[in-house]
Every structure is written in structure tokens, then in C-alpha cells.
Amino acid sequence: MISIIDYGMGNVASVQKALNFLKLESIVTADFNLIEKSECIILPGVGSFLQGMKNLKSKGLDILLDDLVMKKKKKFLGICLGMQLLAETGTEPYDNPGLGWIKGRVNKIEDISLRIPHMGWNNINVKIDRYFSNIPTNDFYFIHSYHLVPDDKGIIAATTDYGIEIVASVQQENIFATQFHPEKSQNAGLSLLKNFFNA
Amino acid sequence: MRIKYCKKCLFPETKPDLHFNEEGICSACTAAEEKYKLINWDEREKQFKEIIQHYKKKPQETGWDCLIPVSGGKDSTYQAYYMKVVCGMNPLCVCFETTAVTEIGQKNLDNISKMGIDVIHFKKNYNVYKSMVVEGFRRVGDEMWPNHIGIFTIPIIFAVKFNIPLVIWGENPQQEYGGPNLESVKSRVLNRRWLEEFGGLLGNRIQDMVGVDGLTEKELTPYFYPSDEEIERVGVTGLFLGSYFFWDAKKQLEIVKGHGFSVKADGPVEGTYTNYENIDEKMHGLHDYLKFVKYGFGRATDHACIDIRNKRMTREEGLAIVKKYDGKYPAYGVNEFIKYSGLGKEEIDSIIDSFTNSILFAQDEQGKFIKDAEGNLKRNFEIE
Amino acid sequence: MLKVRIIPILTFNGFSLVKTKNFSNPRIVGNPVQAARVYNSRGVDELVFLDIFASEQSRKINLKLVGEVIKECYMPVAIGGGIKTIDDINDLLKIGADKIIIKTAAITDIQFVKQAVAFFGSQCIAIAVDVTKKNGQYKIFNKLGKDIELKDFIVEMEDCEVGEFVLNNVDRDGLMNGFDIDLINYFMSATKVPVIIVGGGGDMTHYSEVFTKTKAEAVGSASIFHFTQYTPMDIKKELAGHQIPVRL
Numbered sequence: 001m002i003s004i005i006d007y008g009m010g011n012v013a014s015v016q017k018a019l020n021f022l023k024l025e026s027i028v029t030a031d032f033n034l035i036e037k038s039e040c041i042i043l044p045g046v047g048s049f050l051q052g053m054k055n056l057k058s059k060g061l062d063i064l065l066d067d068l069v070m071k072k073k074k075k076f077l078g079i080c081l082g083m084q085l086l087a088e089t090g091t092e093p094y095d096n097p098g099l100g101w102i103k104g105r106v107n108k109i110e111d112i113s114l115r116i117p118h119m120g121w122n123n124i125n126v127k128i129d130r131y132f133s134n135i136p137t138n139d140f141y142f143i144h145s146y147h148l149v150p151d152d153k154g155i156i157a158a159t160t161d162y163g164i165e166i167v168a169s170v171q172q173e174n175i176f177a178t179q180f181h182p183e184k185s186q187n188a189g190l191s192l193l194k195n196f197f198n199a
Numbered sequence: 200m201r202i203k204y205c206k207k208c209l210f211p212e213t214k215p216d217l218h219f220n221e222e223g224i225c226s227a228c229t230a231a232e233e234k235y236k237l238i239n240w241d242e243r244e245k246q247f248k249e250i251i252q253h254y255k256k257k258p259q260e261t262g263w264d265c266l267i268p269v270s271g272g273k274d275s276t277y278q279a280y281y282m283k284v285v286c287g288m289n290p291l292c293v294c295f296e297t298t299a300v301t302e303i304g305q306k307n308l309d310n311i312s313k314m315g316i317d318v319i320h321f322k323k324n325y326n327v328y329k330s331m332v333v334e335g336f337r338r339v340g341d342e343m344w345p346n347h348i349g350i351f352t353i354p355i356i357f358a359v360k361f362n363i364p365l366v367i368w369g370e371n372p373q374q375e376y377g378g379p380n381l382e383s384v385k386s387r388v389l390n391r392r393w394l395e396e397f398g399g400l401l402g403n404r405i406q407d408m409v410g411v412d413g414l415t416e417k418e419l420t421p422y423f424y425p426s427d428e429e430i431e432r433v434g435v436t437g438l439f440l441g442s443y444f445f446w447d448a449k450k451q452l453e454i455v456k457g458h459g460f461s462v463k464a465d466g467p468v469e470g471t472y473t474n475y476e477n478i479d480e481k482m483h484g485l486h487d488y489l490k491f492v493k494y495g496f497g498r499a500t501d502h503a504c505i506d507i508r509n510k511r512m513t514r515e516e517g518l519a520i521v522k523k524y525d526g527k528y529p530a531y532g533v534n535e536f537i538k539y540s541g542l543g544k545e546e547i548d549s550i551i552d553s554f555t556n557s558i559l560f561a562q563d564e565q566g567k568f569i570k571d572a573e574g575n576l577k578r579n580f581e582i583e
Numbered sequence: 584m585l586k587v588r589i590i591p592i593l594t595f596n597g598f599s600l601v602k603t604k605n606f607s608n609p610r611i612v613g614n615p616v617q618a619a620r621v622y623n624s625r626g627v628d629e630l631v632f633l634d635i636f637a638s639e640q641s642r643k644i645n646l647k648l649v650g651e652v653i654k655e656c657y658m659p660v661a662i663g664g665g666i667k668t669i670d671d672i673n674d675l676l677k678i679g680a681d682k683i684i685i686k687t688a689a690i691t692d693i694q695f696v697k698q699a700v701a702f703f704g705s706q707c708i709a710i711a712v713d714v715t716k717k718n719g720q721y722k723i724f725n726k727l728g729k730d731i732e733l734k735d736f737i738v739e740m741e742d743c744e745v746g747e748f749v750l751n752n753v754d755r756d757g758l759m760n761g762f763d764i765d766l767i768n769y770f771m772s773a774t775k776v777p778v779i780i781v782g783g784g785g786d787m788t789h790y791s792e793v794f795t796k797t798k799a800e801a802v803g804s805a806s807i808f809h810f811t812q813y814t815p816m817d818i819k820k821e822l823a824g825h826q827i828p829v830r831l
Contacts, residue, residue: 010707013679018657046681047704114585117706117746119777120801121586121628121830139586139830141659143681143706145746161584184659184681186626213599215611338624339617379610396810401613403621404814424812493614494599554616557647558598566647 002026002197003038005065007055009081010046018183022194030059040075040197041068043082044183049090049106049146052081053098062099069175070101077196078177083170084148086177092146102172104150112163117145124168124180128157131176131195132169137188140168140180147179200558202495202580208504209517209582210377213494213559216397217377227377230384231508234374240445247443251286254365263291263317265365268354270297271308271479274369276460277451278440279311282367284458290367292318293357295349295421297480298332298342299539303461304479310459321353323421330412331422333540336547339401340493340554342536343486345408347399348422351389355435359425364434370441370448373397376501389437391424447509448476469531471498472524482539484532491526492555495580499524521582528574548574586830587794587822588628588801589815590779591808593618593652595634595664597645602805603635604757606713606724612809615648619655627815628830630656631684631749631779631803633711634664638687639726641665646674653679661709661749667695669702676703684749686711689740690725696743705746709779712736714766715753721766724753737773748774749803752782759785759806767797779803787813787821794827 004015006028019026026042027034035041043065045052056062068074078086084106087098091107098106109116121139126132140160147166150156157176158169169178176196182189203212205225210217218226255264265282269275269292282288292311297304312318328345335344358366366389373383378397386393395404405422408414416423425435440446452475456462463474469484470491477483477498487498503517512520533547540547552568561569561577569577593600593615600618601609615632622630632652634644644664653660662675663684672683683703688695689710699708713724714733721733740748750770752763762783771778781803784790793799807813819829 010703011676011679011681013653013677014681017654017679021657046706047702051702115775115777115800117777118585119706119747120588123584123586137830143659143746145705181659184657186657190657213611215599215613217611218608338620340614380608392811395812401621402618402809404812406814406817407621407624493617553651554614556598556614557651558645 001034001038002040002042003035004028004042004044005035005061005082006030007045007052007059007061009052009055010044012044014181014183015042015044015079018190018193022190022197024197030061032060032064035064036068038074040077041065042077042079043085044079045081045085046143047081049081049084049092049098050094050096052085053090053096056085056099066099066101073174076175076177078175079183080144080179080181083177083179084146086170086175087148087150090146101175102148102150102155102170103152104148106146106148108146109144109162109164109166114163117143118162118166119143121185122160122162122180124158124160126158128171130157130171131192131199132158133195135188135191135195140178140182140185140188142168142180144179200579204583205504207514208507209496209500209514209521210504211494211496211500214377214496215494216373216379216383218379225377226379226384227375227504228508230374230377234445243443247438248286250438251288251365255288262289263361263363264288265290265367266354266358266361266363267292267367268350269294269308269311269318270350271300271304271311272477273448273452273455273460273475276307276311276314276455276458278367278369279314279316280455280458281440281444283314283316290316291357291361291363292316293354294318294320295346295353296320296322298328298346299481299535301479301481303463307460307479310461314458319357321421323349324418327414327418329540330414331408333542334408334411335403336536336540337550339403340489340550341399341401341486342482342489342540343480344401344403345422348405351394351398352422352424355425355430355437356421358435359429359433362433364436366435366437368437368439370446371439374439374441375446375505387439387442389439391427391430393437394424448505449509449511467524468498469529470524470527471502472520473502476502481535482532484529485536486532488526488529488532489551489554492551492560492576495526495556495559495578496521497525518582525582526576526578528570528576530573584828585800586628586828587799588779589790589818589829590629590631590801590803591618591622591627591815592631592633592781592803592805594805595632595648596636597634597640597642601635602757602809606753606756609635615652616655619652622815623655623657625815627658629659629661629801631661632663633684637665643671644675646678649675649680650678663709663711663749667692669698672699672703672707676707682707682709682747684709684711686713687725687727690723690727690729690731693739693743696740696745700744700746705744705776708745709747709749710740710745711749711751712740713751713753714770716766721769724751733770734773737770741774741776745776747776748778750778750780750782755783756781757806758783759810761785761789762793762802764792764796767793767799771798777801786811787818790818791821791825791827794822795825
């Protein structure tokens with residue numbers, strides 16, 4: 001069973017739909033028992049960093065997830081905001097603490113001539129190919145105005161070019177996360193999810 | 200919910216491409232009025248005779264004067280009769296066979312050559328076609344999808360290959376069943392754009408079938424329309440006979456019966472009250488039912504509306520007939536489709552349900568459609 | 584490199600898909616689920632679904648039917664039509680919408696737009712900008728009797744930090760006679776947020792023109808996909824031939 005964390009931040013229905021398509025059993029939940037019992041945890045989400053942390057904390061999910069993912073090393077997938085929240089510090093709308101599992105900050109995409117948000121299909125450059133092998137295309141769907149800048153460049157699993165180099169994916173031990181939306185990236189995204197859950 | 204119906208016939212506002220005027224009259228009825236009153240049919244006939252004179256070969260020349268796409272139905276038999284007997288042309292009839300031809304359909308098709316006409320019966324690759332039948336059913340809720348394409352492309356491909364520029368189609372469906380605007384009703388030619396816009400392809404194109412069950416462009420050859428250059432080179436011109444002659448299906452039926460055309464002897468076709476329309480295809484009831492679940496009207500409505508417009512029936516009589524025949528679960532058609540496709544009944548029903556309009560038809564609290572023992576849906580609307 | 588997007592637009596009347604010309608004479612073109620299945624099988628870049636009569640008829644968008652459409656889609660979906668409250672947005676996000684398109688409320692209730700952005704983030708909130716030219720000036724087309732200059736409206740919406748514009752050219756809607764290059768150039772230089780350009784696409788040359796002569800990054804279309812042989816993939820292959828980055 002895969003737990004998709006329900007903390008009121010955006011589109012969880014599509015994540016579950018993608019898992020259903022792959023015939024993977026999942027549940028959208030904030031129930032501690034269910035989350036503890038599941039083999040995998042997905043933290044999805046879109047929207048504001050500050051609001052996201054507030055919502056996690058108000059349900060005590062930050063402490064639970066920290067215990068399960070960081071101490072008990074449960075397999076974890078973060079998507080979009082669910083990747084950004086792993087950082088130590090968010091900057092939206094001002095500096096505020098994240099889950100702190102990854103050393104680094106989440107900054108606004110700035111000083112580029114391109115349009116913001118970064119919205120649409122962009123190709124990625126894979127740095128760690130653990131889950132990125134045998135994927136039909138390397139275009140994925142992005143939609144974000146902030147990006148994660150990790151201190152340790154060694155955990156960057158993929159990048160994408162949008163005027164500046166943007167971290168598209170990170171991988172650190174049991175933690176895997178993507179800035180793009182695999183659940184919205186059609187065959188490429190479904191293949192990636194399949195690789196991750198079957199590994 | 201309340202559906203608005205045409206004040207003259209029984210077409211509902213839900214019907215695709217139908218337009219209503221301020222008085223609440225549908226575009227099919229408006230076109231029928233024109234047909235009766237405004238169009239100078241003698242003038243049109245004269246124009247037609249002039250056009251075909253241009254294409255008619257001399258008796259000592261070899262070749263065909265025109266190409267007629269035929270199914271073996273009453274309309275195409277009439278087209279063949281008209282061009283051969285009335286106009287004295289030497290037509291080549293081209294048939295793209297239907298999915299599961301009935302005995303009577305086959306007999307009527309064979310009859311065309313007995314009317315003294317050359318016929319090409321295109322036997323298509325069964326497997327390629329079947330893949331598209333099943334995919335058309337799943338994707339757009341129309342198991343006749345590849346047929347809608349094939350009946351247009353195959354005749355045009357032969358017109359190009361055999362260098363026969365004049366192609367004679369039958370009725371103009373926008374004139375008989377209503378179109379979105381005046382141009383569509385008045386159009387006298389059938390070309391590529393017409394096929395894509397009005398051919399019933401439901402937004403799906405032939406290139407969308409590449410990859411289905413591994414299908415390739417090459418295997419789909421019979422379904423690709425010839426290129427603009429080829430059409431141009433031959434000068435292919437498709438004309439609607441119905442734009443030049445007063446189209447009256449029932450009168451024409453009587454004429455073709457005199458030339459060997461047979462009707463269904465054992466009662467009406469599933470889903471309607473007539474025994475002369477759509478008698479060539481075993482699964483037609485399923486096709487018509489899919490239209491019913493999407494838009495709330497079926498084949499009986501189409502037929503009754505034509506009878507009303509041609510003044511063979513009052514609106515009240517039509518209403519009673521539609522209430523009796525429209526929208527019955529097509530047990531025979533579904534059964535034939537099970538045999539043809541290999542899909543199970545449960546899967547077929549769930550695909551039908553996925554296209555069933557949840558505003559028009561009642562659902563229970565779990566969001567399942569309410570059905571009676573025969574599988575008939577419960578309407579949320581009254582036909583009025 | 585970011586790819587340009589070709590986005591089919593489904594416009595809905597509360598019952599069926601419809602297609603308008605110059606925002607009037609809606610013509611019924613089919614069943615929404617069947618269209619969603621076709622576009623999903625094509626793997627299109629995104630899908631836009633608009634209930635174009637919801638506000639006018641003062642009704643809410645039909646969540647059940649929209650849910651049936653979204654269920655078919657494994658690509659990003661933007662939904663609009665009669666969106667007035669935070670709850671309206673929440674309801675749509677819950678059934679799987681990715682972006683919300685606001686039109687009428689953006690004209691009548693700017694505080695709501697700000698609130699929506701604060702709640703759901705810029706990336707979630709798109710604004711439909713219906714433009715018509717009157718006496719040589721670009722105005723916001725509306726049935727509220729309001730006279731709004733396009734440039735003022737863009738500034739106002741950018742202040743709200745909306746995430747995207749859907750630029751509808753009312754004067755070209757459904758005519759399939761090409762995009763208004765001047766308007767698009769004007770619009771693209773007036774804003775820094777992404778824009779979906781809509782209105783006028785009818786054949787291949789229109790698309791290569793709009794992407795070579797303007798800074799367009801996304802185009803939305805309906806008529807060409809309803810009425811001609813062309814699919815989004817045909818357009819993208821044509822664009823690739825002009826060295827425009829597309830996802831094939």
C-alpha cells in the first residue's frame with residue numbers, strides 16, 4: 001500500500017489516478033496508522049511553501065513523516081511542492097523552515113528573461129539514472145515559480161534548463177523527489193513512477 | 200431536465216450540428232421547407248444534366264462516366280439506378296463493405312450488378328478493420344467509426360486510380376437531417392473538408408489509429424484520403440444527387456423495389472419502425488443506441504422526423520412512434536457485437552455507460568445508471 | 584528547453600461540447616467524454632475545458648460531468664466557467680483539475696483573484712482575457728456593460744500575481760482565418776507571465792506564422808480539431824520543420 005499524504009495542498013486525485021493506472025494500490029490519507037503501515041509515502045502538492053508547512057504541522061504530519069522517512073527510512077516520493085518542502089528553508093513569501101531533510105533553500109526563479117511561472121514541457125538532463133532508465137521521452141511537465149537549490153550537488157538526480165539550471169529531481173538514500181509532475185507527464189511520467197515503485 | 204424540441208418535427212436541441220431559429224424550428228425543417236417551396240428543382244435538374252454531359256464518354260471510348268459509392272442500401276441503389284437508367288451513364292459502383300453484412304444486405308449488393316452495372320466490392324483487411332471497430336467503440340463510442348471513413352476514402356481512392364473525376368453521392372445529410380448553418384445545407388459538393396467536418400468521425404482522425412494494436416500507416420492505406428495533388432490531377436468532384444433532385448426516400452424505395460431491391464420481410468430494424476433503412480448491417484441497433492445514450496434521441500426519431508417533414512405523418516403520430524421505439528437497449532446488436540469483437544457483455548455495457556449522459560439519464564446514489572430488467576435506461580426528460 | 588504547447592480547447596454549454604463563432608451561435612459538436620478520450624490517446628500537451636455559459640446562466644459548473652472528463656485525462660487540465668468562490672476552486676481541484684481559469688469574476692471581483700492566488704498559488708490561477716477591437720483599441724469583451732482597456736486589465740491581473748493568461752481573440756473566434764499577429768505581439772510584450780493564445784487557427788501555416796512572427800509559447804485551438812483533418816501532432820510536426828521546439 002502507498003500512502004498519498006492528504007494535507008490540503010492541491011491535486012492529489014491525479015497522483016492516485018496514475019497509480020491506479022499502474023495497478024498500484026494507494027490511499028489518500030492523513031491517518032497516522034495507515035501512513036505507518038504503508039510501504040511507501042508520496043507527498044504531492046502545489047502552492048505556497050509557507051501554507052504547505054502550516055498544513056503539515058497542523059496535523060502533526062511533519063513529525064510523523066520525519067520519523068518514518070528519516071529515522072525508519074521508509075521509501076518516499078515528493079512531487080513539486082512535496083519536493084520543495086524537504087529543504088531546510090523556504091522563501092515564499094519570507095524565510096521559513098521546511099522539513100529540513102535536504103540541506104538547501106527554495107528560491108524564486110528570478111532575473112531571467114523567460115516567463116514565470118516555468119510552465120509546460122521541458123526536457124531533463126539525468127545525473128543519477130537509478131529511476132530514469134528506459135523512459136520513452138525525457139520531456140516532463142513543470143509548473144512552478146520557485147526551485148530547490150540543494151547544498152550537496154551530489155544528490156541532484158536531474159536538471160532542466162530554463163534560462164538557469166533548475167533542479168528537476170533529487171535523490172538521497174530512501175528519498176526521491178521531482179520538481180516536475182510525473183503524474184501529469186503521460187508515458188514518461190508513468191514509466192518513471194513504475195521504475196520507482198518497482199525498484 | 201427539460202429538452203427543447205423542434206416545434207415542427209421531433210429533433211431535440213441536443214442533436215449535434217442542429218440549429219434552431221427564433222421560432223423554435225430546427226434547421227432540418229427549415230431546409231425541408233426550402234426543398235418544397237423555394238428551390239427550383241427543374242432548374243437544378245437542368246444544371247445536373249449539363250454537368251454530367253461534361254463527364255459522359257462517347258460509346259466508342261472505354262472507361263466509366265462516373266463513380267458511385269454504394270453500400271447496397273436503398274439510397275445507393277437509387278443512385279445507381281438514376282445514373283444508369285435515367286441518365287444513361289456507364290457508372291462504376293464501389294462498395295466498402297459494412298462490418299457485419301446481413302443476408303439481405305448482401306443480396307441487395309449483388310442486385311446492383313444485375314441492374315447492368317460494374318461493381319467493385321472492396322474486401323478489406325479484416326484484422327485491421329476489426330481493431331479499429333473495437334477502438335472506435337472504446338474511444339469515441341462508435342463501433343462503426345472505421346466504416347464512416349472507409350465509405351468515403353475507398354471510392355475516392357478508386358476515382359483517383361481509375362481516373363473517374365465525377366463521384367455521385369446521395370442525399371446531403373445536412374439538408375435531410377439538419378446542419379449548423381446555411382452553407383452546410385446548401386453545399387452541393389462533398390470534399391475532404393466535408394468528410395472531416397460532417398463525416399461523423401467524432402473528432403478522431405485516421406492518423407489517431409496508428410499504433411492501435413500496432414497498426415501502421417501502411418496497413419491503414421484504404422482509410423487515408425488521397426492527397427490534394429492527386430485529387431487536383433484527376434479533378435475529382437463529388438456531387439450530392441440530393442442537391443439536384445427532390446430527395447424522397449420512400450418514393451425512391453418504391454422505384455428500386457421495381458429493380459430488384461428487397462426490404463426486410465420479418466419486421467422493422469432494431470431501434471426503429473422501418474424495414475427499409477439500415478438493413479445491411481447486423482449491429483446497427485448498437486450504433487443507434489450509442490447515439491441515444493449520448494444525446495437522448497435514436498434512429499426512430501430520425502425516421503419519424505423525415506416522415507413528418509415529408510408530410511406522411513403528423514407530429515403527434517411521430518411522437519407516439521418515437522416513444523415506443525427510441526432508446527430500447529439493443530439486445531440483438533449487442534449480441535452480434537459480442538460475437539464479432541470477442542468483448543464480454545459486461546465490458547460492452549460499461550463502455551456504453553461511460554458514454555451515457557448523466558444529465559439525461561437517472562443514476563442511483565453510487566452513480567450507477569438505473570436500468571430495468573431489459574437494460575433500458577431511465578430518462579430524466581420527457582419527449583414532448 | 585521549454586517546448587511550445589498546442590492545447591485543444593473544449594467549450595461546453597452545460598450539456599454538450601459546442602463551438603462558437605465570434606463568441607456566438609454555439610454549434611453542438613459532440614460529447615465531452617469522447618473528445619477527452621481522443622485527446623488523451625493523442626497525448627496532447629494540455630487540455631482546456633471551459634463551460635462558456637456558466638456565468639451567463641448563473642449556474643455552477645457541472646462537477647459530475649467535469650469529473651468524467653478529467654478522469655479520462657493523463658495530461659494537465661485547466662478548467663473554467665462560473666468560478667466565483669474559493670470553494671468552487673477547491674471542488675475542481677479535488678476532482679483533479681490542475682489549473683483554474685477565471686473570467687467573469689476577474690472583471691467583477693479583483694479581491695477574489697488575489698485571494699485565490701494566495702490560497703492556491705500563482706501556478707494554479709489563470710485568467711481568460713477576451714479581447715475585441717473597438718475603434719482601433721483593444722478592449723475586454725464582456726456582457727456586463729463595462730468598458731475596460733486591455734492594457735489596464737493586464738496590469739491589474741499581474742498585480743494579483745496570476746500564473747497565466749488565456750488570450751481569446753473574440754474577433755477571430757471560430758473563423759479559422761489566422762491569428763491576429765499584431766494583438767499577440769502587443770500582448771506578449773505587455774506581460775511576463777505565460778500566455779495561451781486562442782482564436783483564428785485554421786490551417787498549418789497559421790501555426791507556423793504565429794510561432795515565428797511572435798513570441799507565442801502556447802496556442803489553444805478548437806475548430807481546427809473539430810472540423811479538419813489536422814491533429815495537434817500534425818501541427819507540432821509542422822512546427823518542428825520550422826525549428827520550433829515541440830514535444831513529439
